[in-house]
Amino acid sequence: xxxxxxxxxxxxxxxxxxxxxxxxxxxxxxxxxxxxxxxxxxxxxxxxxxxxxxxxxxxxxxxxxxxxxxxxxxxxxxxxxxxxxxxxxxxxxxxxxxxxxxxxxxxxxxxxxxxxxxxxxxxxxxxxxxxxxxxxxxxxxxxxxxxxxxxxxxxxxxxxxxxxxxxxxxxxxxxxxxxxxxxxxxxxxxxxxxxxxxxxxxxxxxxxxxxxxxxxxxxxxxx
Amino acid sequence: xxxxxxxxxxxxxxxxxxxxxxxxxxxxxxxxxxxxxxxxxxxxxxxxxxxxxxxxxxxxxxxxxxxxxxxxxxxxxxxxxxxxxxxxxxxxxxxxxxxxxxxxxxxxxxxxxxxxxxxxxxxxxxxxxxxxxxxxxxxxxxxxxxxxxxxxxxxxxxxxxxxxxxxxxxxxxxxxxxxxxxxxxxxxxxxxxxxxxxxxxxxxxxxxxxxxxxxxxxxxxxxxxxxxxxxxxxxxxxxxxxxx
Numbered sequence: 001x002x003x004x005x006x007x008x009x010x011x012x013x014x015x016x017x018x019x020x021x022x023x024x025x026x027x028x029x030x031x032x033x034x035x036x037x038x039x040x041x042x043x044x045x046x047x048x049x050x051x052x053x054x055x056x057x058x059x060x061x062x063x064x065x066x067x068x069x070x071x072x073x074x075x076x077x078x079x080x081x082x083x084x085x086x087x088x089x090x091x092x093x094x095x096x097x098x099x100x101x102x103x104x105x106x107x108x109x110x111x112x113x114x115x116x117x118x119x120x121x122x123x124x125x126x127x128x129x130x131x132x133x134x135x136x137x138x139x140x141x142x143x144x145x146x147x148x149x150x151x152x153x154x155x156x157x158x159x160x161x162x163x164x165x166x167x168x169x170x171x172x173x174x175x176x177x178x179x180x181x182x183x184x185x186x187x188x189x190x191x192x193x194x195x196x197x198x199x200x201x202x203x204x205x206x207x208x209x210x211x212x213x214x215x216x217x218x219x220x221x222x223x
Numbered sequence: 224x225x226x227x228x229x230x231x232x233x234x235x236x237x238x239x240x241x242x243x244x245x246x247x248x249x250x251x252x253x254x255x256x257x258x259x260x261x262x263x264x265x266x267x268x269x270x271x272x273x274x275x276x277x278x279x280x281x282x283x284x285x286x287x288x289x290x291x292x293x294x295x296x297x298x299x300x301x302x303x304x305x306x307x308x309x310x311x312x313x314x315x316x317x318x319x320x321x322x323x324x325x326x327x328x329x330x331x332x333x334x335x336x337x338x339x340x341x342x343x344x345x346x347x348x349x350x351x352x353x354x355x356x357x358x359x360x361x362x363x364x365x366x367x368x369x370x371x372x373x374x375x376x377x378x379x380x381x382x383x384x385x386x387x388x389x390x391x392x393x394x395x396x397x398x399x400x401x402x403x404x405x406x407x408x409x410x411x412x413x414x415x416x417x418x419x420x421x422x423x424x425x426x427x428x429x430x431x432x433x434x435x436x437x438x439x440x441x442x443x444x445x446x447x448x449x450x451x452x453x454x455x456x457x458x459x460x461x462x463x464x465x466x467x
Contacts, residue, residue, distance in 0.1 A: 115305045121273040122370050123295025124322045132318065136309045213309050213350040 003183040008190070011183035018172065019191055025168040026157045027195065029085055033092025034153040038146065040093060041100030048101070049108040049134070050126075066098050070159055078164040088160040088168075095156045096149035103145025107138020140214070143207040150199040158192060225284075226251045226406045227272070227297070227374050232281035234267055241267050243432040245281070247408075247425050249374065254400065254407045256417040256424045258463065263429030265410045269376050272408070273299040285374065298370040302379040304363035306351035312362050313338075313347040319370035334369060340402065341365045342395060357388040364396070368403065378410045393420050397445060418459045419451060426466050436466040 003011070012019070044062070048055040070091055077087035111134045119129050161170025169188055176184040208215065227249040234242040241264040249255050257265050270276035272283050274294035283291045290296045298319075306315045314321075316337075317330035325333075338344055341361050351359055360380060367375055381389045397420060400407060411417050417424050418440060426436040440459060442450060450456055 112305065114301060114303060115307065117270075117275055118299065118301065118305050119318075119322065121275055121294050121297075121299040122319050122322050128322055132307065132321075136307065139309070211309065213352065216350055216352050 001182060003186055007183040008186040011181070012187040012190070015184055015187060019169070019188065022167055022169045022172045023191065023195065026154070026161065026170065029088045029157040029160075029168065030092060030153040030195075030199075032085070033089045033156065034096055034149060036089065037093040037096030037149060037153070038100050041097035041145070041149075042104065044097065045101045045104035045108065046130075049105060055105075062098060062101060065094060070095055070156060071163075074160050074163040077160070083164050083166060088157055088165065091160040092153050092156040095152045099145040099148040099152070100142065101145075103141035103143075104138050107141035108134050110141070111137040139211055143203060143210075146207075147200050147203045150203050151196045154192060154196045154199060225249065226253075226286065227408065228282075228284040228287075229268070229272060230282045230284065232268065232271055232278045232283070234264075234271060234276070234278050240432050242271075242278070245427075245432075245434055247434065249406050249408050251406055252401075252404060253422045254397070254409060254420055256409045256411055256421040257427055258411060258414065258417045258424050259427035259467075260429040261412050263427055264432050265427055266378055268427075269299065269378050269408075269410060273297050273376055275299075296371070297374045297376050298367040299376045300363055300367040300378065300380050302382055304351070304359045306359055306362055306366070308351050311348050311350055312343065312354065315351065315362060316365045316369055318366060334365070337365060337368070340399065341368075356384055357392060360384065360392065361395075364399070368399075368405070373406065375405055375407045376410075377407060379412070380409075381416070382411070382413065389416070390419075394445070396420070401444075414460055414463055415451060418456060418463070419446060424463070426463065428467070436463075438462060438466075 044058070048058060073094070074087070074091055077090050081087040081090060115133050116129055119133060124132070157168065158170040158173065161168040162174055165171050169192055173185065173188050176188065225248045229245060229247045232242055232245045233240070245268060247255070247257070257268070259265055267276065271278045271291075274283075274290065274292055274296065277292045281291070282289055285296050306312070307318070310318070313331055313334060314327075317327070317334045320330035320333060321327065335347065338347060341364065343358065343361055343365065346354060346358065346362070351362070354362065364380070367377075381392050384392060393416070399405075409417075409420065421440050422444075424438045424440065425434050426438070427433075428435045438459065442455065447453075
């Protein structure tokens with residue numbers, strides 16, 4: 001029942017071609033879903049920040065979407081959208097937009113009111129205030145949200161594949177589970193973790209590139 | 224002619240009169256201080272002059288033109304330097320130009336020759352967190368200057384600095400002001416600072432929200448290094464204390 005690390009390694013190597021083939025499908029879903037989820041999350045945050053009435057109306061609904069277990073809606077999504085990529089992407093969008101929206105909303109609100117006043121005194125319009133103050137102030141929170149979203153996107157893809165699909169790491173997982181191939185099961189679990197970690201590292205790398213001013217210590221020296 | 228004229232401004236918040244029929248003027252090249260206790264409506268007056276807040280009554284005129292309720296005519300600098308931490312000093316200073324729609328490259332080109340004049344050589348590519356308080360304040364002044372070459376409203380710009388840095392900043396500011404033909408309205412609650420740098424001082428009473436006195440400092444500029452140790456200086460100080 002519990003394979004030794006060596007057995008897991010051996011399974012990983014022997015199954016590598018199959019694992020790679022399936023990861024491509026899963027990653028494709030994860031990336032498209034993540035991209036759409038982040039876009040939806042971004043738009044939602046901007047709208048809710050601009051119009052307080054939208055914030056009051058939709059924020060509670062957003063929270064409710066997160067209380068629904070994804071395992072519960074995934075079969076419904078399969079029924080509605082079929083076995084192809086659509087239901088997977090919808091599920092990933094539902095689970096990834098939330099951390100982005102919440103992070104951005106917090107970030108927009110953390111913008112320095114005096115700095116906004118200063119820009120207004122220079123005659124800046126709403127768009128300019130967004131571009132020069134609100135958006136850059138929200139970058140740290142946006143990246144925190146993105147890191148969570150990146151992890152969710154892979155897990156979301158796998159879960160939705162469990163419940164119906166023709167390929168992907170989730171489908172592979174259900175197959176090896178039914179064959180009681182525990183070594184392969186562990187191999188795929190490790191692969192999924194590795195992919196999630198790699199995605200999070202990618203977000204971290206982009207974060208450093210986008211915010212060079214954060215790599216400065218208290219003495220003002222660059223790290 | 225007056226550069227800037229504030230006519231009969233009144234403002235109340237929830238029935239509390241903060242400013243009551245305030246009229247002040249600023250001539251070309253002058254540095255005029257508004258002296259009063261903290262929380263006495265000085266910042267409210269600046270918000271009105273800069274167009275961020277609308278007065279209940281009265282007018283703000285710049286070169287004889289009505290600019291009441293219109294932001295974007297005077298440059299405003301607060302006690303906090305408000306440099307954006309995510310932009311380099313160069314890009315912070317160029318911000319007013321970018322807001323006017325200039326290209327980033329051109330804006331940088333216009334800013335860069337001024338770094339030396341403002342004592343900021345070599346800081347172009349640095350971030351605000353890498354600069355000392357005095358340098359940050361200079362950078363904020365450079366940004367203020369990039370916005371308008373005419374009238375600057377400074378709200379306790381040096382009050383967060385230590386005494387020694389403050390006095391060198393005063394000297395520096397007065398020399399820059401002269402070079403670039405700037406007229407300045409300056410808020411402070413520091414009597415010594417007001418006497419040292421002003422051409423004229425308006426005393427603003429916090430409880431009444433009125434101008435209670437106007438003092439002209441006759442000492443020529445640039446001021447002697449030991450001006451604050453002279454009998455005249457103390458005489459001005461006595462007069463101000465009796466009026467406040």
